[in-house]
Amino acid sequence: DTGVSQDPRHKITKRGQNVTFRCDPISEHNRLYWYRQTLGQGPEFLTYFQNEAQLEKSRLLSDRFSAERPKGSFSTLEIQRTEQGDSAMYLCASSLPAYQETQYFGPGTRLLVL
Amino acid sequence: AQTVTQSQPEMSVQEAETVTLSCTYDTSESNYYLFWYKQPPSRQMILVIRQEAYKQQNATENRFSVNFQKAAKSFSLKISDSQLGDTAMYFCALGEYGNKLVFGAGTILRVKS
Numbered sequence: 001d002t003g004v005s006q007d008p009r010h011k012i013t014k015r016g017q018n019v020t021f022r023c024d025p026i027s028e029h030n031r032l033y034w035y036r037q038t039l040g041q042g043p044e045f046l047t048y049f050q051n052e053a054q055l056e057k058s059r060l061l062s063d064r065f066s067a068e069r070p071k072g073s074f075s076t077l078e079i080q081r082t083e084q085g086d087s088a089m090y091l092c093a094s095s096l097p098a099y100q101e102t103q104y105f106g107p108g109t110r111l112l113v114l
Numbered sequence: 115a116q117t118v119t120q121s122q123p124e125m126s127v128q129e130a131e132t133v134t135l136s137c138t139y140d141t142s143e144s145n146y147y148l149f150w151y152k153q154p155p156s157r158q159m160i161l162v163i164r165q166e167a168y169k170q171q172n173a174t175e176n177r178f179s180v181n182f183q184k185a186a187k188s189f190s191l192k193i194s195d196s197q198l199g200d201t202a203m204y205f206c207a208l209g210e211y212g213n214k215l216v217f218g219a220g221t222i223l224r225v226k227s
Contacts, residue, residue, distance in 0.1 A: 003158075031213065033213075033214065033215075035215075040219075040220075041219055041220070042118075042205050042207075042217030042218050042219050042220050043159075043205075043215070043217050044217070045214040045215065045216070048213065048214060056214065058214075091159070095213070099213070100146075100147040100166075100209045100210075100213060101213075102149075102161050102164060103213075103215060104161070105151075105158050105159040105160070106158060107157070107158040108158065
């Protein structure tokens with residue numbers, strides 16, 4: 001039984017570059033969530049999918065951020081023209097579709113923008 | 115707007131003793147869920163315990179239990195017989211319509227031997 005996996009685990013990039021992160025949810029989970037966590041803070045919701053449909057986006061998700069889940073399985077989160085303020089841990093979680101099912105988290109991708 | 119407040123940035127406890135972490139929240143919903151997640155150093159976040167708002171009985175999971183006071187919008191976590199492996203950041207989270215979670219800022223718990 002594999003949990004939620006994320007790749008890469010760490011990413012260092014220069015300001016202005018584009019980066020893409022991948023999340024593979026637990027296989028039977030059709031809901032997938034992205035959160036951002038800055039140092040010493042709790043995670044903040046970014047967006048979530050049910051199957052391939054993106055159902056909600058936070059105002060934190062500026063137009064430089066885009067998330068996809070093309071086949072309803074894995075998801076990607078892309079950040080274009082990265083800024084130093086984008087440095088954070090990006091967490092992915094998945095759950096079953098019922099109301100308020102427990103979300104299971106991946107290990108996260110830590111992004112550092114120089 | 116939904117908010118979650120954890121007023122204790124750091125706490126410490128001796129091994130085998132009991133510790134209580136505090137959490138208050140605000141929501142206008144009548145149907146919601148509350149969670150405590152644990153995030154050990156450099157490791158992923160795992161669920162400790164969850165509570166459905168419509169249930170009056172407090173949830174328990176082995177050494178972990180909650181004190182859910184719905185009218186006061188309070189949701190504290192009690193850890194009994196603390197172990198070194200309980201050392202972690204603990205997050206209180208509120209889940210409601212749309213299933214997104216709103217997290218508090220966290221409490222760092224250090225268990226000392």
